Amino acid sequence: MLNFLGKRLLATLPVLLVVAIAVFMIIRLTPGDPAAIIGGDSATTEDLNRIRMQLGLTEPLWTQFAIWARGVITGDFGFSYFLNKPVSTLILQRMEPTLCLAAGTLLMAVLISLPLGTLSAWRMGGWLDRIVMGFSVTGFSVPVFVIGYILIYVFALELRWFPVQGYSRIADGIGPWAIKLLLPCLTLAVTYVALLSRVTRAAVSEALTEDYIRTARAKGVTEWTVLGHHALRNAAVPVVTVIGMSAAMLMGGVVVTETVFAIPGLGQLTVDAVLSRDFPVLQGVVLFFALVYVLLNLLVDLSYLILDPRIRY
């Protein structure tokens, strides 16, 4: 297993290199000039040339890449053109809200969807199954921002139970942190509950047709044990795969929710960097996301070893 782990970690290096080159080139080929944004509306051509020179944008593209790549290898992701801070500091500052949002959503989604999916597989075709499947289709079809605005209208503006926007750091108290995070997590969770409950239902319903379930029932094992211990455990591999993929998607997919709830996370940082053409920040964030994707995939692969003893690497 250690051999497998070492190989997989080594394999991330070429992936990250390809991502780094691709991102660097795509960003530079996209129209937009950070100098024009920094200079403001009254800036003249002379001003723009001066700013470009200060930012090193007049250097040949490969020189710019070499300078950046050399920095990344030594742990220096560069300096934001606009925010006057190192990229690594900005990523660290924005990591907490995004991680909390993603983890909270996933936790909420797993806690709701696993029982729902399992029960609807157990009573396939029944009223609960029809409700769950109906919710699945609806939850997956409605855009996240619509769900967000509806929840804000009901729970923030009408009932006044939650704030409309913002994020409170854990260090400032668990109460404010939880209160501000609940609506955004719920907004995102709707989609993931829809996805996970569908996948769980399919996996559990397949498991319920297996011989070992019939054997267990014949032995007089209770239905809860059949469902929880036998069916769900054996359906875990596809479910965990989707949870892993969802976690990876969530890390990069929280942009809309962060915008709707004004949460200063990595998604917002990415959007800001795109809009302002803050090349160093964009490069740093995308590289960070790529690393997270690779590591989450690795974690999913490793979890198979625990969930299914037949799997060996």
Added chain:
Amino acid sequence: MKKTMLRTLISAGVMAMAGLAASPAIAQADAQSTLRIVPTTNITVLDPIWTTAYASRNFGYMVYDTLFGTDAEGNIKPQMVDTWTVSDDRKTWTFKLRAGLEFSDGTPVTGEDVVSSIKRWASRDSFGGLMAKSVDAYEAPDANTFVIKLNEPFGMVLEALGKPSSNVLFIMPKRLADTPGDTQLKEVVGSGPYLFNADEFRPGERVVFVKNPKYKPRSDQPSGTAGAKNVYTNRVEWVIIRDPQTAMNALLNGEVDIYEQPAFDQYPTLKANADIQLAEAVIAGSQFMLRFNFLQPPFDNEKVRRAAMLALGQDAILRTQVGSPELSKYCKSLFPCGTPYESQNTGDYTGIANPQKAKALLAEAGYKGEPVVLLRPTDNPTIGKLPLVAKQQLEQAGFKVDMQAMDWQSLVSRRARKDAPKAGGWSAFMTSWSASDILNPLTMAPMNATGEKGWFGWLEDAKLEEIKRKFAMAQTPEEKKKFAEEAQLRAVEVVSHVPVGQYSQPVAMRKNISGLLPSGAQIYWNIKKQ
């Protein structure tokens, strides 16, 4: 074991609930001394001399003080300056600073600080640069005095020193002001009404200011950026919210006190809410305009530009972009209506679309049907619809229009390109200017007629530049008014740009907020929160 776990869980739950329950009370106490504002844009640069960005200018007003201010009527009034004299030949200006002025680091404000600040500002600001051409020397004979010695009488010294919008002459300590203008400052030390709290600054999230205990306000009545800058709230937070809907919801829910610039379509909702009030914060509002590329066909031809000018009508443009008649205003003057140099003497520009006349002129100009590449910023709700109407109006006059959609940042980089429209250049773009930036011929960027070194579009016209020089040298208000009008007529003659209507975007505030001062920028002293 189980009991211990249960106890731990209960304790954690109680603590969490206590936290939840306590938070509204804490928030209430905190809210009374904190003013929370959603600014128009995110602030990226903290050096208001290095950039002309409005957010940086507004930041400057929070933490720095100015020598002169501009009151609500457009008059230049002393701010850090106490008294001043001018020699009979009008070449030597001597200024005395108010006694007891201090920077936030505890050092006194001296004439030397002022001289260094003027030099740095003049190296970046076009108006300041123009004045600097007439300056022989700056002197600081004693701690409380500074002197400007001119080689010829410059009639706009006070207007330059008290310029209300970017770049504003903010006074910094000499050790910072000696930084070259093209190098960004790394430290914020001012003598203004607030202190910038660097520890709490989270770029893209919030900017925090606290009351500057060393600040000494004037005793005059506050007006615009002039007069007393009294601070009634101990703390000001700029909360960066990008989504307009979220910003409005936050205001409606009382999470923020002021929403600086709501979208046009949000005003009916805000107006209907009993907890919200709307107030004009920017004097005379802003002006929409269309700018040509003078280097490339078809707008390198003056007659073609004039035909475009005749084709454009303000009424349809304002109705489409702004919607509400209360927020929009027809104004044919190039200097915004309601400002000192407004003039209705605009030659053949009426602001009313005349497609027949435009068509005839276009034929006379020998227009060969070259496509007009009109840039449209789709992500900018304040100006995004302007090109849609302009395209239709230009086509009615016989132009062939190729409207290209892009985000605003792509537009600002595209407009810097001088290539032919077919090769990635452009023919025209539309934008808006805050009235305070286009008050006179010297500050109005589209009237920069210095060619390729000038503003995007690169108009070159020696006659306009000469009129501007005369305006700068004029000594009396009457003379200045005369030359401003001459400059306007010349700008219409060469069709430097087309103003396509004026508009305002009032600030939305909770009803418990009072004291907002209309000015040329967004300023947040004098505000009380009940």
